[in-house]
Amino acid sequence: MAKICYVIIALDIGGAELQLYQILRRLNRHRFSPFVICLAESGPVKRKIIEAGIPVYCLNMKRKLPNFLSNQKSVYRLLKIIQREKPDIIVSFLYYAIILGRLIGKLAKIRHIISSFRISPAEGGKGYLQNLILRLTSWMDELTCVNSEKVAQEWLNKGVIDPQKLRVIPNGVDLSKFRSASHLPRPTDHFKWVAIGRLVPQKDFLTLVKAFKEVSDVSPQCRLEIAGDGPLRGELENAVREAGLEGRVRILGICESIPDLLAQADALVLSSVWEGMPNVILEAMAAGLPVVATDVGGVGELVSDGENGFLVPPKDPPALAYAMKRLMELGQEGRRQLGTRGREIAQEYEIGKIVRKWEKLYEEVLSL
Helix, strand or coil, X not given: CEEEEEEECCCCCCHHHHHHHHHHHHCCCCCEEEEEEECCCCCCHHHHHHHCCCCEEECCCCCCCCCHHHHHHHHHHHHHHHHHHCCCEEEEECHHHHHHHHHHHHHCCCCEEEEEECCCXXXXXXXXXXXXXXXXXXXXXCEEEECCXXXXXXXXXXXXXXXXXXXXXXXXXCHHHHHHCXXXXXXXXXXXXXXXXXXXXXXXXXXXXXXHHHHHHHCCCCEEEEEECCCCHHHHHHHHHHCCXXXXXXXXXXXXXXXXXXXXXXXXXXXXXXXXXXXXXXXHHHCCCCEEEECCCCHHHHCCECCCEXXXXXXXXXXXXXXXXXXXHCHXXXXXXXXXXXXXXXXXXXXXXHHHHXXXXXXXXXXX
């Protein structure tokens, strides 16, 4: 049996964290023995992983992880855990976990190291430094996995990933969860948009509020529900008030049942400025909902413009508003056709199929 160590920054409610959980709970436990190391705070996904019978170590590092001196005790503990557990493979998700997974893995003489890139490269001064560090340590990887063809190409263009080591494995979705919620009746007295994600700059909900203001001025019967929480909640609430949208926009906080939320909606809208492969789009497609989304990261691999939704540029409220109005004007039957096509596309990303791809990747590195 091969032992696999997964290193991740935190275990909050987030795309990478939930995708890791979905992979872990379906992994062939007769062939692979997994455990998880969480670098920073644990979060609610830790409980889900433990309930699946998988050990989790939390190191409680400070979020400013580049300052390794302030985290030296936690870094030392990470090394000792790796040395004691002696995993056959280390798989690291996201930037800081990738760097520490590589460095500590080499110190602990772990032969098989896999880095999993989940989002597009950062830009600007910070991005330049991150990309430089990733480039200088890329030789430590045996294989490098990315969750989208477009995002993989972006990393290749930065010279960060060795094309010979690159493997693309998309995110997956549990289709059965969304089938079970499809019987719930949808409200008919208004059109309900739903947006899902952490309230952070990446998701750019301020652009969504501006776009929705334009949409609701034309169609006052429509509503927007935003499911998520985060550091920008106060700023977002202020934007809603200033736009005079208090009665039409609701910020729900963390939603315990995404299938039920989607079952009560008419369409999903995503306004992100960068992404990898968004779980929320896969989930909306699994629920048979049409999608309006910004064309960032791997979004265009899931949404074909006019086929199962509409794509728009990021940070463009008028374009986003136009696409939202366009979808509403299709009528119920037109939207149903888009949703049906989305459900068909989602079949290709069924979580069981994706887990088999991961298992095949592990067998590949173990054979090297």
